[in-house]
Amino acid sequence: MELKKKIINKLKEIIDPELMEDVWSLKLIKDLEVDKNNKSVSLKFRPTAYHCPLGIQIAMNIKKKLLQIEEIDNVNLKVVDFIMAEKANKYLEEM
Amino acid sequence: MSLKQLVVLSGKGGAGKTTLTATLAKMFKNKVIVDTDVDAADMFILMKPDIKKEKKFKGKSVAEINQNKCTKCGKCKSLCRFDAINIINDKYKINEYMCDGCHLCEIACPVDAIKMEEQIVGEWYLSDTKWGKMVHAKLYPGAENSGNLVTMVKHQAKLLAENMDSNYLLIDGPPGIGCPVNSTLSGADYAILVTEPTQSGLHDLKRIYETSRFFDIKNYLVINKFDINEEMTEKIIQYSRSNNIKMIGKIPYDKKVVEALVNLKTPIELNDEIKLKKVFEKIFNELICDIEKR
Numbered sequence: 001m002e003l004k005k006k007i008i009n010k011l012k013e014i015i016d017p018e019l020m021e022d023v024w025s026l027k028l029i030k031d032l033e034v035d036k037n038n039k040s041v042s043l044k045f046r047p048t049a050y051h052c053p054l055g056i057q058i059a060m061n062i063k064k065k066l067l068q069i070e071e072i073d074n075v076n077l078k079v080v081d082f083i084m085a086e087k088a089n090k091y092l093e094e095m
Numbered sequence: 096m097s098l099k100q101l102v103v104l105s106g107k108g109g110a111g112k113t114t115l116t117a118t119l120a121k122m123f124k125n126k127v128i129v130d131t132d133v134d135a136a137d138m139f140i141l142m143k144p145d146i147k148k149e150k151k152f153k154g155k156s157v158a159e160i161n162q163n164k165c166t167k168c169g170k171c172k173s174l175c176r177f178d179a180i181n182i183i184n185d186k187y188k189i190n191e192y193m194c195d196g197c198h199l200c201e202i203a204c205p206v207d208a209i210k211m212e213e214q215i216v217g218e219w220y221l222s223d224t225k226w227g228k229m230v231h232a233k234l235y236p237g238a239e240n241s242g243n244l245v246t247m248v249k250h251q252a253k254l255l256a257e258n259m260d261s262n263y264l265l266i267d268g269p270p271g272i273g274c275p276v277n278s279t280l281s282g283a284d285y286a287i288l289v290t291e292p293t294q295s296g297l298h299d300l301k302r303i304y305e306t307s308r309f310f311d312i313k314n315y316l317v318i319n320k321f322d323i324n325e326e327m328t329e330k331i332i333q334y335s336r337s338n339n340i341k342m343i344g345k346i347p348y349d350k351k352v353v354e355a356l357v358n359l360k361t362p363i364e365l366n367d368e369i370k371l372k373k374v375f376e377k378i379f380n381e382l383i384c385d386i387e388k389r
Contacts, residue, residue: 018243019250020153020213027254048250050282051310081282 003071004034007041010065017054023062030080040074041066046081055079056088063095098256099386100249100264100283102312106303108135108270110289110296111319114352115378116267117141118361120226122379126263127256128224130231131245131279133217138267141361144222144229152232152247154216154240155196158189164208171200171209192237217244219251228255242274249279272306280310285386287315288340292327300331304338313389314340317378321345341385344378346371 001009011024023029023045030044045062047055059079066075079088103116117138120128130138158179160171165187172180172187179193180200191214201209216238222229230252234241252264266283269275280286286307290300300316307314316335321328328345335342346352351371355362362371 019247026250049246049278052246052281 003036003069004032006069006071007032007034007066010069011062014058014061014065016048016058018052019048023058028058029062036071038074039072040076041072042076042078044078044080047079050081051083055082056084056091059088059092060095063092098253098264099262099285100266101285101287101382101386102131102266102268102279102283103287103289104268104276104279104303104307105270105289106272106299106301106306107295110270110291110299111317111346112270112289113138113141113267114356114361115287115289115317115319115346115375116265118363118375119379119382120224120265121361121363122376123227123263123265125261126227126265127252127259127261128227128229129248129252129264129266130229131248131266131275132269133232133234133244133248133275134241134269136231136233139222139229139231140359141356142222142224142226142229143359144220144224144231146220146222148221150219151215152217152219152234152240152244154214154238154243156211156213157191157194157196158198158200158209159212160187160189161208161210162186164206166206166208168205170203170205174199174203214238216240219244219248221251221255228259230255241269242278245269245275245278246281249282272302276303276306280307280312283310283312285313285315285382287317287343287382289317289319290331291319292321292324292331294327297327297331297334300334304340313385314338315382315385316340316342318342318345320348323348343381343385344374346374346378 012022014023028046032043034041045059063075063077077092079085103112105112130136177193177195179190181188201211217234219232230248232244232248234244268279288303290296352362355365363375
């Protein structure tokens with residue numbers, strides 16, 4: 001299966017627990033780019049609401065799930081338009 | 096111009112939020128109209144939306160007992176912290192209104208007789224109206240999770256507005272200061288607080304202002320039926336001045352407003368109605384002028 005398709009399928013497994021729909025279908029993922037040669041993916045995650053109480057949790061879940069894909073070694077995930085974006089991005093870098 | 100969110104709130108019901116929002120909807124250009132009063136949506140009555148897309152909204156799951164598997168051991172009933180399990184006609188039954196969806200009974204059942212069932216608690220819609228696109232919703236009677244449905248409505252409105260390159264989300268908010276109001280305020284840039292010159296009007300204005308302040312947004316004030324109690328109107332004005340809430344208009348008590356509403360119209364749609372039209376135009380102009388200065 002094409003790598004991008006695998007990534008999207010993985011994103012479809014991540015459910016926003018408040019809206020009970022996956023982050024891909026909710027269009028919470030932007031600027032998805034896959035670099036097959038360097039085994040890396042970059043993407044942005046925008047929570048449904050600026051004060052989303054689950055923003056960090058969902059972001060970390062996205063990174064964790066994408067790292068489960070064999071062909072991926074690096075996930076460059078940035079959280080945007082979120083009150084705790086700075087903190088979230090720091091945690092993500094440390095993961 | 097980046098997308099700006101303008102919310103109309105009041106802290107109480109019946110203050111005039113929907114009448115004002117629907118009227119402003121006819122004056123604003125390049126906006127998406129949003130109704131986040133999902134518990135008792137009524138803006139559609141004035142906007143007469145033509146629904147283009149309709150989607151179900153999922154709420155928390157609720158436990159269900161398979162009677163063929165249940166051994167009536169009573170473990171679920173003794174563990175349930177929400178008193179949601181009753182014995183009816185010698186059978187263990189879930190009261191879906193009491194069940195909090197915590198999964199404890201499902202985990203504890205020794206014979207796997209309990210499963211959590213997904214619940215549909217409402218619907219949201221994308222619609223066309225004479226005055227622009229509208230996103231609105233309906234929470235089913237007695238259903239919970241109104242704050243989450245508001246989040247969904249605002250999220251869909253934001254996607255639509257970005258897609259259309261709109262400048263504004265014009266949002267008719269819910270009454271009170273609870274969960275759906277907080278969801279409505281999240282990410283908002285401006286709030287118009289609508290009140291009436293009564294003791295409860297002033298009290299509820301203070302409550303909604305205190306709530307709105309947490310979200311660090313610019314607040315505006317509109318006093319509806321200001322002439323029914325000029326003394327109280329003066330008290331409200333004093334309160335707004337001391338809290339830096341900019342007053343952008345006063346709407347007089349006028350039977351023509353009622354006449355318009357019973358005919359499913361906004362006050363500015365009445366034929367030969369110039370006085371009210373000027374009042375609402377002044378509110379719109381004051382608002383836009385201040386927003387554009389920022």
